Amino acid sequence: MRIVYESDIVIGIGSIIPHPVAGCGGDAKIILPWSLL
Known part of the structure; x- marks a missing residue:
């Protein structure tokens, strides 16, 4: 997760x-979880 962030x-x-x-x-299920970080 840190690498993605x-x-x-x-x-x-x-x-x-x-x-x-x-x-x-x-x-939205592809984009939304990463935007919540």
Whole structure:
């Protein structure tokens, strides 16, 4: 976790899937946990 926090660039790898109501899903779960540090 410390390496990610101190890095200049972090690349999240995952999937973005279409969602019938929200438009797309999966992207916030990749970004949000790291932004809470």
